[in-house]
Amino acid sequence: MPVRPTAALSALLTAALAATALSACGSGSGSSPNTLKVSYKQSTDNSIKVMDTYLAGIKKEFEKKYPGKKVEFVPIKAPDSEYYTKVQQMMRSPRTAPDLVYEDTFLINSDITSGYLKPLDSYLSQWPDWKQFIDTAKASARGEDGKTYGVPDGTDTRGLWFDKRVFRKAGLPVNWQPRTWDDILAAARTIKQKVPGVVPLNVYTGKPAGERATMQGMEMLLYGTGDGKSDPLYDGGSKKWIAGSQGFTDSLKFVESVYKEKLGPDVSDALDPNYTTTVVGELLPQGKLGIDLDGSWLPQNWLPGSGRDWPDWSKQLGLAYMPTEHGQAPGKVSMSGGWTWAVPAKAAHSDLAFDFIKTMQTEANAKKWYIANSGIALRKDVAADPSYATAQPGIRFFTDLVSSTHYRPAYPAYPKVSTAIQEAMESVTTGDASAQQAAGTYDSTLKDVTGGQVVQK
Amino acid sequence: MRRSPGQARRFARAFPLTPAVVLILLFLAGPIAYCVYIAFTDLQLTGQAHSSFVGFDNFRRAFRDSEFLNAVWLTLVFTVLSALVGQNTLGLALAALMKRASKPVRTLTGGVVVTAWVLPEVVAGFLLYAFFRREGTLDAILAWLHLPRQNWLFTLPILAVSFANVWRGTAFSVLVYSAALDEIPAEITEAAEVDGAGGWRRMWHITLPMIRRSIATNLMLNTLQTLSVFGLIWVMTRGGPGNKSQTLPLFMYEQAFQNSMIGYGTAVALLLLLVGSLFSVVYLRLLRTEV
Numbered sequence: 001m002p003v004r005p006t007a008a009l010s011a012l013l014t015a016a017l018a019a020t021a022l023s024a025c026g027s028g029s030g031s032s033p034n035t036l037k038v039s040y041k042q043s044t045d046n047s048i049k050v051m052d053t054y055l056a057g058i059k060k061e062f063e064k065k066y067p068g069k070k071v072e073f074v075p076i077k078a079p080d081s082e083y084y085t086k087v088q089q090m091m092r093s094p095r096t097a098p099d100l101v102y103e104d105t106f107l108i109n110s111d112i113t114s115g116y117l118k119p120l121d122s123y124l125s126q127w128p129d130w131k132q133f134i135d136t137a138k139a140s141a142r143g144e145d146g147k148t149y150g151v152p153d154g155t156d157t158r159g160l161w162f163d164k165r166v167f168r169k170a171g172l173p174v175n176w177q178p179r180t181w182d183d184i185l186a187a188a189r190t191i192k193q194k195v196p197g198v199v200p201l202n203v204y205t206g207k208p209a210g211e212r213a214t215m216q217g218m219e220m221l222l223y224g225t226g227d228g229k230s231d232p233l234y235d236g237g238s239k240k241w242i243a244g245s246q247g248f249t250d251s252l253k254f255v256e257s258v259y260k261e262k263l264g265p266d267v268s269d270a271l272d273p274n275y276t277t278t279v280v281g282e283l284l285p286q287g288k289l290g291i292d293l294d295g296s297w298l299p300q301n302w303l304p305g306s307g308r309d310w311p312d313w314s315k316q317l318g319l320a321y322m323p324t325e326h327g328q329a330p331g332k333v334s335m336s337g338g339w340t341w342a343v344p345a346k347a348a349h350s351d352l353a354f355d356f357i358k359t360m361q362t363e364a365n366a367k368k369w370y371i372a373n374s375g376i377a378l379r380k381d382v383a384a385d386p387s388y389a390t391a392q393p394g395i396r397f398f399t400d401l402v403s404s405t406h407y408r409p410a411y412p413a414y415p416k417v418s419t420a421i422q423e424a425m426e427s428v429t430t431g432d433a434s435a436q437q438a439a440g441t442y443d444s445t446l447k448d449v450t451g452g453q454v455v456q457k
Numbered sequence: 458m459r460r461s462p463g464q465a466r467r468f469a470r471a472f473p474l475t476p477a478v479v480l481i482l483l484f485l486a487g488p489i490a491y492c493v494y495i496a497f498t499d500l501q502l503t504g505q506a507h508s509s510f511v512g513f514d515n516f517r518r519a520f521r522d523s524e525f526l527n528a529v530w531l532t533l534v535f536t537v538l539s540a541l542v543g544q545n546t547l548g549l550a551l552a553a554l555m556k557r558a559s560k561p562v563r564t565l566t567g568g569v570v571v572t573a574w575v576l577p578e579v580v581a582g583f584l585l586y587a588f589f590r591r592e593g594t595l596d597a598i599l600a601w602l603h604l605p606r607q608n609w610l611f612t613l614p615i616l617a618v619s620f621a622n623v624w625r626g627t628a629f630s631v632l633v634y635s636a637a638l639d640e641i642p643a644e645i646t647e648a649a650e651v652d653g654a655g656g657w658r659r660m661w662h663i664t665l666p667m668i669r670r671s672i673a674t675n676l677m678l679n680t681l682q683t684l685s686v687f688g689l690i691w692v693m694t695r696g697g698p699g700n701k702s703q704t705l706p707l708f709m710y711e712q713a714f715q716n717s718m719i720g721y722g723t724a725v726a727l728l729l730l731l732v733g734s735l736f737s738v739v740y741l742r743l744l745r746t747e748v
Binding site for chain 2: 081082084085088089107110111113114115116206207208266267268269271272273412413415416419423426427430432449
């Protein structure tokens with residue numbers, strides 16, 4: 001009698017199921033006690049290998065220093081927002097949690113609240129190099145419980161990049177330094193009039209640009225309104241988010257002027273999710289953008305071997321700090337973020353993970369990293385090192401901005417607040433709403449996403 | 458009571474099915490049940506130590522959320538335009554035309570249509586992004602014809618992504634309808650011809666009634682596939698500008714993974730499942746009606 005196909009099939013399935021289950025037990029969490037798993041964000045641009053090259057060097061040094069230990073990288077190749085999601089999902093379970101993760105300070109408080117991260121205080125207190133880190137940097141990785149959950153590996157600052165070629169054609173000074181927002185708009189108007197075919201001023205905006213719009217766009221404006229001391233987004237005293245502020249409406253008005261007067265990129269370009277690649281890859285190198293409100297890291301796009309080499313950028317681009325709204329004290333504004341190395345709460349080898357951090361953060365390796373990724377040093381010894389300060393034009397300018405920089409209120413609701421800010425910007429960019437209307441919508445969205453934790457100012 | 462021999466035999470016969478049932482329960486019903494559970498909690502991806510049961514809060518929130526209602530509306534527009542009208546009608550037309558065409562034409566058309574079908578969603582998305590974007594292929598063609606230029610992804614995003622979905626998904630309908638048309642016995646068509654029925658009449662009175670079941674099946678599959686399209690829209694517009702092409706799957710993604718509200722996102726996913734099953738019920742009823 002022939003075997004009935006169903007019986008044969010189900011026997012096969014049973015075997016397959018058993019085999020899968022068994023092998024899953026065998027390999028899942030059973031990584032060797034001597035293997036350290038390190039997750040990091042790999043650039044989505046294949047030509048950029050800054051992080052990969054740097055980490056490969058550290059791995060070599062680490063494995064030499066700790067014989068018998070192995071480092072296994074788990075690179076995640078994704079844009080920022082998808083990287084966060086992936087890492088958070090990995091950290092939820094001990095089976096998938098790496099031993100070391102690269103955490104954006106943007107989300108560190110949120111992830112601390114979720115219980116994803118391990119406090120590092122017991123390690124830090126025994127690590128002499130920790131004293132070299134400046135205080136604001138230490139604070140960026142501190143939770144509301146006062147414990148520190150990550151070692152920052154640099155920061156960034158922001159300012160105005162301008163094209164001297166465009167400025168010469170427009171008859172503007174090449175040592176330009178605006179004192180107020182009106183000075184910026186005036187320069188952009190001049191460019192629009194005198195240099196056709198050039199985008200006068202780029203301010204990132206809208207949801208497609210994501211956090212880039214919030215931070216390089218809106219917050220660079222917003223933190224330059226008011227007295228420059230208190231946080232215009234979040235009231236630390238009452239632990240509530242601020243609604244109805246004049247500064248918020250003023251900042252939206254600036255964005256409105258940029259796009260309404262056609263001083264910015266074409267609206268459909270500005271809302272193209274890939275616009276940043278156009279800015280750093282085409283517009284700036286080709287001299288088609290007058291002024292760009294952007295971050296300190298731009299030069300890493302133009303390094304030799306990046307595929308878009310532009311060794312002369314510093315001759316053609318100038319740098320100016322972002323002024324406050326009316327030029328009121330302290331006169332300049334910058335925002336800072338940055339990334340930290342953190343140990344997941346469910347990591348299998350936290351001691352080894354901290355040893356890896358120590359290897360990355362020796363003075364020499366830290367310096368190598370800051371220079372390679374156009375980062376701003378957070379270690380006093382590196383910042384004072386002349387070979388760091390002269391490694392790349394612009395480093396001194398952006399390092400000096402650290403003294404007048406602001407960190408975002410990176411509390412758990414922040415990502416949602418940030419989306420609300422992007423929506424407000426987008427509606428004034430497209431002309432769907434006036435600055436006042438958009439600010440009103442923001443206020444009601446803010447109330448919604450923070451669970452009513454809002455204070456009127 | 459003792460088991461009758463018939464029952465015992467039935468049990469013995471059912472036994473080999475156990476692994477399959479276990480697999481289905483584990484990998485299909487399991488995740489769905491877990492999703493249903495999560496939809497009733499306030500689970501977040503980050504920013505929360507413990508989640509709790511919140512009853513119907515997520516669903517109530519959805520129906521008060523203007524962005525959700527916008528997404529429902531756009532999903533319906535997208536589905537009707539691209540699945541019901543686009544893929545389905547174009548698929549039938551192509552299949553009917555191909556049946557009468559010469560062999561080389563048939564092979565060529567079939568080849569082109571199937572290429573669009575086998576391309577991965579993301580690749581197709583990038584191709585059509587390049588086609589529709591400002592200074593893209595379509596724009597160049599319009600400029601060459603001295604017609605007004607447009608950035609389609611910006612001015613008519615939902616139309617652009619609908620077109621993309623038609624472009625990508627029509628092949629499936631062509632295949633279904635080609636098979637169905639081949640099933641129609643030649644004698645019936647010939648008899649109608651002898652009786653003097655023209656092309657349109659034959660189509661209306663013979664072809665369509667005879668392939669009615671295929672139409673229902675095809676509509677159902679097209680609809681369900683289209684309801685869940687994500688990659689194509691994500692690559693072309695990310696749901697923008699604003700929320701002008703944000704269909705339910707994109708809205709769900711934004712809530713769950715960008716705003717970290719897994720609970721709310723899952724509730725939206727369940728509502729999407731509901732929309733899909735509503736469509737399915739309608740089509741199943743169509744299927745049941747005998748010709």
